[in-house]
Amino acid sequence: MPHPQGIIDVIVVGAGNAALTAAIAARAEGARVLVLEKAPRELRGGNTRFTGGLFRCTYNGIADLVPIVRAHDDPTTVTVEPYTRSDYLKDIERTTGGQADRVLSEVLVDRSYETVRWMADLGVPWEFNRAVGAVPIAGTATVKLPFGGALRVKGEGVVLSATLFQLAEEAGVEILYETQAQRILTATNGRIEGVEVRRPEGINLLPCRALVLASGGFQANPEMRTAYLGPDWSLVRVRGTRFNTGEMLRAALTVGAQSYGEWSGCHATPIDAEAPMYGELRLTDRTNRLSYPFSIMVNLDGERFVDEGEDFPLYTYAKMGRAVLKQRGALAFQIFDRKTIPLLETRYNTGTPIVADTLAALAERIVARYRLHGFRKTTFLHTVEAYNAAVQAGPFNPTILDGKRTMGLRPEKTNWATRLDEPPFYAYPVTVGITFTFGGIRINADAAVVDYLDRPIPGLFATGEITGGFFYANYPGGAGLMRGAVFGRLAGTHAARFAREASAG
Ligand SMILES: Cc1cc2nc3c(=O)[nH]c(=O)nc-3n(C[C@H](O)[C@H](O)[C@H](O)COP(=O)(O)OP(=O)(O)OC[C@H]3O[C@@H](n4cnc5c(N)ncnc54)[C@H](O)[C@@H]3O)c2cc1C
Structure with missing residues (x-):
């Protein structure tokens, strides 16, 4: 059964940080946007809701951070060292053994600060990260903030998630809960045509002009963990949501998306x-x-x-x-x-x-x-x-x-x-x-999903933990949320523009 509103401009699969930043950015471009969340409403928000809300971004010093934390925190009680583009790139390089995709890493780093500013301007509240990796300076009331990890969302993942849902809803984004996307529909010309979903009342086909995949990794799927990470991972505990089980990762590979990154890594x-x-x-x-x-x-x-x-x-x-x-x-x-x-x-x-x-x-x-x-x-x-x-x-x-x-x-x-x-x-x-898996599908600098010839699959975009090539063996803390938001904003913007051109043509 098609969606009652006909063809949607942009459908976003998932409702975490990556998905909702994409939905908000697509809506800001004037697109009609529908978000599909597999979880029931009370469990919505994916891993994002479980996070400490730490975002790793560049900054030249405290002056860059003050406009972000605004009135939420007191800059005189912290010390911070500058965290430059080259520091961030070096951190990615050394934690991933030099294997991270250079182009994607540069986009992540170069857009990190402006994306945090964008989120602050939208209404996400920030504070200094005194919790994870911060160290009290003995004999003073001052805390030394961790290198590159100076900021987190005030109220952590719970507030990040609630704020993004509120912003999306206020902007007019429609959200369907208990709606599991399971198959991507393509036309014979290779364009994305829609998505098949499993809902409490049955299976629906939802037509769209552009599709953004932001449904996380496969860490909550014991079968995929065993297959890709190895048998030792079959019974491990999952730190976050139980809903990231990788079916849209498989669906994307089925329509020709390039598999990328460290599939045995997490x-x-x-x-x-x-x-x-x-x-x-x-x-x-x-x-x-x-x-x-x-x-x-x-x-x-x-x-x-x-x-x-x-x-x-x-x-x-x-x-x-x-x-x-x-x-x-x-x-x-x-x-x-x-x-x-x-x-x-x-x-x-x-x-x-x-x-x-x-x-x-x-x-x-x-x-x-x-x-x-x-x-x-x-x-x-x-x-x-x-x-x-x-x-x-x-x-x-x-x-x-x-x-x-x-x-x-x-x-x-x-x-x-x-x-x-x-x-x-x-x-x-x-x-x-x-926490999450490192293997995923390959995107380009515009967050468009590419095939094995590195050509964008028309109308298909992705962001967040479903994408590969960013992290190998290890990662610098706070780069997960940052990656989701940087490429979420890009995915939403480019998906909306693609949909506009598609509807005009
Ligand atoms: C306990 C914990 C703490 C963390 N703390 C931090 C931190 O402080 N900083 C940091 O950078 N990273 C942190 N991370 C990593 C962090 O989770 C990710 O970087 C980020 O939240 C991932 O965002 P995402 O939007 O890609 O995925 P998610 O937030 O997991 O969102 C995926 C969404 O897709 C939905 N979904 C899945 N499959 C389907 C389907 N088939 N159809 C429809 N919907 C589907 C899910 O229900 C969910 O809404 C933490 C992770 C955990 C578990």
Whole structure:
């Protein structure tokens, strides 16, 4: 059954940050826009709603940020270093091992600041990011904001999502809930003609002039996880929405979209070992456990397995989940002592640590809590002893890569190595949580989906986690939302222009 309003100019599949920025931009170009959301209304908003609302954008200093945060925050209580185009590109290059698409990376970086300004002008509220990767400066009321991660949406993903829905609705965008897109309809001339959807009352064909795919990755689909990421990923916990299951990724490949990026790669972080199997809106992103640079992480065999202090957490957390997954039982323990506990992110409050006054008692309590798993307490005690002996002298400074390291361990801890010697001792149990997948379809600098000859598929656009080529093995924190918004705005604008030309022709 066709849509009652006839041919829609632009249909957007999905209702996260990528989709709604596209819908708002398309509407601003004068297009009639319909958004399809697979989730019921109360669960709408995809992974976006679960996010910490952190956006990575360029800025030359505090003066660039003040017009964005406006009255929502006080710039005298933060310090920030400039984050330039070349810093951002270098961060993408080093986190992805030089594999990220150069053209797409440049568009992301070059349009990041103006896109955040655009969102602020629309009405999205911003504040300084004091939560993730920010470090209090001892003896002052000032916080040093993380390099490149100075901004987040005030009220995090929940407010970002609610604001974007409100802006879209006020602009006249129509939204259909419980509407799963499942097939792309093309004409014999190769143009997009519409989309087939599954709704509570049955299957509908919705005709459109342009289609924007923004339906996320496939991380919530155990079958696709197993096929592309590997069998170890079959049963992992999903940090966000349960609705990103990849069917439109497959549909796009079926109509000739080029598959692109690291299909075996994903963003996955250490999360509370007691976290639910899928994200829950009461917890959003608060199961994350990212203060590990101030800990040692040990597995059930009592051994360390990563350099916890390799870099600031915003540059290591996205790959750290995979490191935890490789451990027996996909379980690890972050060990802190009295000195480092004040540095923990407030999100740790949602967990139940194991606490004791001696390391031996801590080990006993881990054994007791995880009695089915076989924690090796003697090896653990040797590991801590060897670690403490290997810690080198020098000042500990959590606001910089302080170079305070161990010597003689495998793996070494290369920053923020302090002895575990002041009770009480804490163990936070962690497992792996998958955030989103890196493989997807290929787009060009206009967010048009291209085929295997790099030619745009007429009328097909994409943005957000459904696109590939941006991130490999790892990513710089905050680049996910930024990518979705930069290319969402581009996708919506170009889809609306395409639809206008199509209806004129
Ligand atoms: C807990 C958590 C915290 C995060 N924090 C941050 C952060 O602070 N900063 C950052 O940059 N990134 C963060 N991320 C990553 C972040 O989720 C993404 O970068 C961003 O939100 C993805 O936006 P998106 O619009 O592409 O996907 P989503 O927001 O997931 O939207 C996908 C939409 O598509 C819908 N959908 C799926 N399939 C279909 C279908 N077949 N038909 C119709 N609709 C469909 C879904 O229901 C959903 O509405 C976080 C992720 C999680 C899980």
